[in-house]
Amino acid sequence: MRKGAETRERILDQAVRLASRDGLDGLTIGTLSTELGLSKSGLFAHFGSKDELQLQVLQAAVERFEQTVIRPALSAPRGEPRIRAFFENWLVWEDDPSMPGGCLLVAASVELDDRPGPQRDFLSRAHQDRFQFMVKAARLAVEAGHFRSDLDPGQLAFELNAIVLGYHHVQRMLRDARAGDYARAAFERLLAHSRRSSHE
Amino acid sequence: MRKGAETRERILDQAVRLASRDGLDGLTIGTLSTELGLSKSGLFAHFGSKDELQLQVLQAAVERFEQTVIRPALSAPRGEPRIRAFFENWLVWEDDPSMPGGCLLVAASVELDDRPGPQRDFLSRAHQDRFQFMVKAARLAVEAGHFRSDLDPGQLAFELNAIVLGYHHVQRMLRDARAGDYARAAFERLLAHSRRSSHE
DNA sequence: GACGAAATAGAACGATCGTTCGTATAGTTA
DNA sequence: TAACTATACGAACGATCGTTCTATTTCGTC
DSSP states (O other): OHHHHHHHHHHHHHHHHHHHHHHHHHOOHHHHHHHHTOOHHHHHHTTSSHHHHHHHHHHHHHHHHIIIIIHHHHTSOTTHHHHHHHHHHHHHHHTOTTOTTSOHHHHHHHHHTTOOSHHHHHHHHHHHHHHHHHHHHHHHHHHTTSBOTTOOHHHHHHHHHHHHHHHHHHHHTSOOTTHHHHHHHHHHHHHHHHBTTSOO | OHHHHHHHHHHHHHHHHHHHHHHHHHOOHHHHHHHHTOOHHHHHTTTSSHHHHHHHHHHHHHHHHIIIIIHHHHTSOTTHHHHHHHHHHHHHHHTOTTOTTSOHHHHHHHHHTTOOSHHHHHHHHHHHHHHHHHHHHHHHHHHTTSBOTTOOHHHHHHHHHHHHHHHHHHHHTSOOTTHHHHHHHHHHHHHHHHBTTSOO
16 A cells, blocks of 8 residues: 555656646556556556546646645735745746646646546636636735735736746747746736736 | 549548647547548548648648638738737637637647647747737837837737637636636737837 | 565457558549 | 549558456565
8 A cells, every 4th residue: 555655656747747748648558657667557557547547647737736836825925925926936837847748737728628527627626726826816915005906806817827828838839938038027017017006 | 633622621621620629639530531421541542641631730720810810910900900900800710610629729739839740840830920920010010109119029929929828728728708808908908008108 | 474455467358540552433534 | 435533432450549357476464
């Protein structure tokens, strides 16, 4: 019962890596087991089905996101500093070397957005939670007096999310080195607009 | 030579539809031929390889984007009106019923961004062209006096692109009906910031 | 050290993948 | 209409997919 959990983690670690490249469907039990030096059936026994493997891969990715991005942001002071920490950690996350094919949550989101099932349900919930985290962070920033009182927290969450998606695209598809500069400039513009009496 | 081109178009039409759901790899010659009432080998003969099929699917999608979004924008007056037309047509494109799985260019971009090959090369080029189109449109808007002279056209292109990606995500993964409102509000904020002496 | 359980391996399954080949049909041209 | 070519089909290929089964090895506990 000890050993099993260890290998399961080792499997999921490599599975996240592979799925970031090839997608959740492109992720294959055969290649995954080969790369890990395991037998196909031995690996399979840990999950019982490919659906379950995909689900656990998604869960692993979400857990890591919370650990890498959410938690550090929560330990920053409420208001603008927290939002800033969240954003910067998110950018770091997007280039995490443990996902050489780019953020798995982005890849899986595009892959699953129109395919009903438990994988989509789980991922959708995770994205909603992340969105609500940003909404709440924006509200706290308003309460702290950092942001203007008529700011729409949902709008800020949308734009924050959009900036990171834009970064992902320009960085990975266009391979434009200015991706980070663009993203940070957009973020600063968003912050400036969100602060008290920004322009009217 | 006549008949062949017709069926080829019919194949590509359905292929774009299927690939928008299942991705370019998920697109399968077997299911594609079945849905069209063709034999696998008969369909295959039109392309010679799956790689070539994928490439032509991408080309078909890019051509349609140019026809649906780029060309109408070009027939709008230079400057802000053109950018506005481009953006609105882009949003319409994102919900085009001929791609029930969402914009193929977004899906393929995430799928191919880390897989070298002619498909990625072609798609990357298409995205660069689209980006440059936005850059040029922004420059024209500056020249027309609609936008401030110190505006960074690349930055505007980045943010425009980001807004649409955010729309795609919130609309399709979160299934939030406010996606359009969010996107348009972000767009108006971007325009306001880009106009002459917006806030300083 | 022996025993029961957990973990892994190996072989095989039907299904489907992309692809090839030979053949028949359909369409175009002379 | 005859000849020719483009188009489509059907069967089969080896490879790989997820999955199932049985057997073997490894582990934790008494």
